[in-house]
Amino acid sequence: MSDSKYKVSALAYRPQRFSEVVSQEFATKTLKNAILSGKTAHSYLFSGPRGTGKTTIARIFAKALNCLSPENGEPCNKCENCIEITNGSHPDVFELDAASNRGIDDVRAIQDAAKYYPVKSKFKFFIVDEVHMLTMQAFNALLKTLEEPPPYLIFILATTNPEKVPATILSRCQKFGLHRLKIEEITEQIQKIAKSEKIMIDSESLFLISKLGDGALRDALGIFDLAVSYCGNKIVIDNLKDFLNIPDKEIYFKISGFIRNADTKSILEYFSELLEQGFDLITFYNGITEHFRNILLVIITSNPKQLDESDNIREKYVTEAKEFTVDGILRLMKILLENEARLKYSGNQKILFEVILTELCRIEKEVYDIGVLISELEAIKKKTPDSLRFRSATPVVSDSSMPQVKNIKNDSEVVARLKQIFVLEEHFIPDLKNNNGSR
Numbered sequence: 001m002s003d004s005k006y007k008v009s010a011l012a013y014r015p016q017r018f019s020e021v022v023s024q025e026f027a028t029k030t031l032k033n034a035i036l037s038g039k040t041a042h043s044y045l046f047s048g049p050r051g052t053g054k055t056t057i058a059r060i061f062a063k064a065l066n067c068l069s070p071e072n073g074e075p076c077n078k079c080e081n082c083i084e085i086t087n088g089s090h091p092d093v094f095e096l097d098a099a100s101n102r103g104i105d106d107v108r109a110i111q112d113a114a115k116y117y118p119v120k121s122k123f124k125f126f127i128v129d130e131v132h133m134l135t136m137q138a139f140n141a142l143l144k145t146l147e148e149p150p151p152y153l154i155f156i157l158a159t160t161n162p163e164k165v166p167a168t169i170l171s172r173c174q175k176f177g178l179h180r181l182k183i184e185e186i187t188e189q190i191q192k193i194a195k196s197e198k199i200m201i202d203s204e205s206l207f208l209i210s211k212l213g214d215g216a217l218r219d220a221l222g223i224f225d226l227a228v229s230y231c232g233n234k235i236v237i238d239n240l241k242d243f244l245n246i247p248d249k250e251i252y253f254k255i256s257g258f259i260r261n262a263d264t265k266s267i268l269e270y271f272s273e274l275l276e277q278g279f280d281l282i283t284f285y286n287g288i289t290e291h292f293r294n295i296l297l298v299i300i301t302s303n304p305k306q307l308d309e310s311d312n313i314r315e316k317y318v319t320e321a322k323e324f325t326v327d328g329i330l331r332l333m334k335i336l337l338e339n340e341a342r343l344k345y346s347g348n349q350k351i352l353f354e355v356i357l358t359e360l361c362r363i364e365k366e367v368y369d370i371g372v373l374i375s376e377l378e379a380i381k382k383k384t385p386d387s388l389r390f391r392s393a394t395p396v397v398s399d400s401s402m403p404q405v406k407n408i409k410n411d412s413e414v415v416a417r418l419k420q421i422f423v424l425e426e427h428f429i430p431d432l433k434n435n436n437g438s439r
């Protein structure tokens with residue numbers, strides 16, 4: 001099924017020029033301008049989530065500065081220097097992964113190498129990835145080099161956790177924060193790659209893969225590669241979902257339908273059906289939370305465009321949002337968020353999941369019941385003369401001028417109802433409780 005000539009996208013399509021970097025224009029433009037004006041700094045810090053292009057931009061920068069025939073601030077990608085940097089074999093461009101080389105000796109090796117002039121280019125580069133992993137001793141050693149760098153030396157420090165880098169280091173660096181990519185930006189890249197690899201992919205699959213990348217192009221391309229290896233040259237949503245084994249959006253709409261109808265029986269039966277399909281429970285749970293968050297967002301903003309969903313699904317959210325109130329969704333989300341960690345570490349996820357679903361179904365109903373009880377009570381208060389309240393077991397005097405109260409026949413039943421209210425939700429009606437106590 002798979003095409004043996006197919007190369008891993010994240011590698012084969014890695015940007016080789018600033019203009020090919022997706023998004024991150026602020027960083028690429030500023031660096032290019034620095035190159036053109038000859039005003040580059042000696043140390044840079046690139047921070048941002050994984051897969052957003054930190055080391056890719058660092059390598060392009062190293063190439064552009066050492067290129068033998070640069071083109072308007074961009075590397076030519078054809079000269080000896082460019083080719084060697086791309087291959088990782090250039091003698092003046094060093095890459096160090098601080099996650100596995102984090103000690104003082106590793107930094108001393110850099111310091112030693114930094115003493116010598118570049119072998120075959122103008123600048124000597126040290127690209128240190130995950131720099132926040134260095135030990136404090138190693139940071140102190142690095143700081144010395146950053147404080148008095150020789151003119152040919154450029155440091156590029158990359159990190160996913162800039163807050164863990166000491167302020168003394170940060171203050172020496174020109175800083176660039178790289179951001180997560182938008183879904184549309186990832187979609188566009190995958191579409192380009194699919195086109196040039198002659199792979200047919202439907203729009204739903206394209207959207208799903210882009211979304212699963214969670215802002216990291218590299219991750220999305222990794223999923224795309226897996227999809228190609230499974231589906232071959234034709235990726236369609238049904239096959240893709242089978243392969244990824246992720247719940248369809250429809251499932252969540254069904255779940256919220258059961259919850260608003262307080263249909264505990266159906267939700268538990270449906271849950272058991274879903275379990276047989278072998279979904280990962282945590283993914284499913286997070287899906288439910290995200291679903292209610294989406295509904296909340298649509299109720300509050302009236303703007304479904306804010307949702308990271310396809311147009312078809314956005315429309316469904318608009319319809320679903322009409323069935324809920326903000327308060328109602330907040331109550332549901334409170335339960336979901338409170339139980340999130342419990343579920344993750346539970347020894348019996350299935351049972352806890354069932355309990356949570358039951359709770360979600362009941363909460364709307366309970367609030368509704370209390371609402372009904374309170375209005376019934378209001379009506380009783382209007383109807384019952386003071387002297388009779390809470391004393392007589394005889395039926396309340398029928399008076400056609402008073403509003404008729406359904407379901408409650410005598411005041412012993414009123415007392416029972418009141419008790420029910422107090423036990424259920426004491427804080428719902430504190431004033432009423434005080435009045436009762438004073439009698």
Ligand SMILES: [Zn+2]
Nearest residue numbers: 067076079082
């Ligand atoms: Zn070149």
